[in-house]
Amino acid sequence: SRMRLDHAMRQALQEGQFRLHYQPQINLANGQVIGAEALIRWRDPLRGEISPSEFIPVAEESGFIVAIGEWVLHQAVEQAARWLRQGWRMPVAVNVSALQFQQSQFADTVAHALRASGLPPGLLELELTESILLRDAEEALRRLQSLAALGVGMSIDDFGTGYSSLGYLKRFPIQRLKIDRSFVTGLPADASDAGIVNAIIQMGQALRLHVIAEGVETEAQRDFLLRAGCDEFQGYLYAPALGPQEFEERVWRRGGPNPPGVGMRLMGGLLI
Numbered sequence: 001s002r003m004r005l006d007h008a009m010r011q012a013l014q015e016g017q018f019r020l021h022y023q024p025q026i027n028l029a030n031g032q033v034i035g036a037e038a039l040i041r042w043r044d045p046l047r048g049e050i051s052p053s054e055f056i057p058v059a060e061e062s063g064f065i066v067a068i069g070e071w072v073l074h075q076a077v078e079q080a081a082r083w084l085r086q087g088w089r090m091p092v093a094v095n096v097s098a099l100q101f102q103q104s105q106f107a108d109t110v111a112h113a114l115r116a117s118g119l120p121p122g123l124l125e126l127e128l129t130e131s132i133l134l135r136d137a138e139e140a141l142r143r144l145q146s147l148a149a150l151g152v153g154m155s156i157d158d159f160g161t162g163y164s165s166l167g168y169l170k171r172f173p174i175q176r177l178k179i180d181r182s183f184v185t186g187l188p189a190d191a192s193d194a195g196i197v198n199a200i201i202q203m204g205q206a207l208r209l210h211v212i213a214e215g216v217e218t219e220a221q222r223d224f225l226l227r228a229g230c231d232e233f234q235g236y237l238y239a240p241a242l243g244p245q246e247f248e249e250r251v252w253r254r255g256g257p258n259p260p261g262v263g264m265r266l267m268g269g270l271l272i
């Protein structure tokens with residue numbers, strides 16, 4: 001069934017069955033949307049919607065992730081460039097797989113995508129995972145440095161789930177840590193989750209990194225993160241990943257940062 005899925009993916013890319021959705025990233029202190037994470041979506045005509053957590057691992061195993069990743073990169077960069085031409089500055093974050101990152105020409109691919117679209121590099125962020133960075137940390141550091149030289153931002157996705165070497169964290173030219181959803185789920189009641197999240201935020205502050213929490217679904221989780229000093233969040237509490245048009249309508253055209261209610265509650269949280 002993995003082979004069938006792999007075959008179907010190749011066809012899907014050719015036939016344009018993939019699309020990108022964008023999940024808003026929100027500044028905790030003022031409720032403003034500060035960026036968008038591009039997440040791939042696939043509707044197969046027979047099977048219906050297939051989750052990336054189902055097909056991305058298969059694509060990673062077969063190597064097809066390199067082609068998918070390139071499509072995602074171009075698509076996301078094009079979208080951000082289109083928004084910018086329309087007068088809207090919206091940074092996009094793109095997930096990068098290990099195999100993609102290990103390609104010797106990866107930095108060139110990124111540079112090419114930026115050049116082709118005309119997007120300023122500062123409006124692109126690459127999301128890397130701890131496992132990517134630790135496989136061969138010295139080589140990873142060189143790659144990160146050539147990407148940083150392009151001017152793109154970088155973050156560590158699913159932070160806390162891999163084996164982070166804190167020594168390398170200090171040297172990597174990254175700007176942001178993304179606290180994995182598994183630690184956010186138990187907030188605020190679970191003492192271990194609360195402890196881990198507090199520790200990540202404090203470490204981020206000490207290293208001058210932005211910290212964003214993933215998978216925020218409740219106001220109680222958001223309030224905890226705000227008090228703990230977390231910078232940003234993304235999650236269903238604000239919005240799931242949205243199609244580009246829906247994203248625009250929700251975040252841009254409908255008068256900016258706050259969907260009805262959220263800003264007010266955030267202010268309330270701050271006043272307490």
Ligand code: C2E
Nearest residue numbers: 039040052053056072095096097215216217234235236237
């Ligand atoms: P990720 O990069 O950590 O993305 C976060 C996942 O959490 C997304 O799932 C998102 O839809 C989901 N999510 C966001 N907010 C909430 C929430 O409040 N509650 C819950 N329960 N879930 C939330 P998605 O889109 O299914 O993607 C799963 C994973 O697949 C991603 O994890 C990422 O590792 C991978 N992925 C998705 N798109 C791409 C891509 O374009 N390239 C690569 N290499 N991987 C991708």
Ligand code: MG
Nearest residue numbers: 037095127157
């Ligand atoms: Mg991600």
Ligand code: MG
Nearest residue numbers: 157158180214
């Ligand atoms: Mg993540």
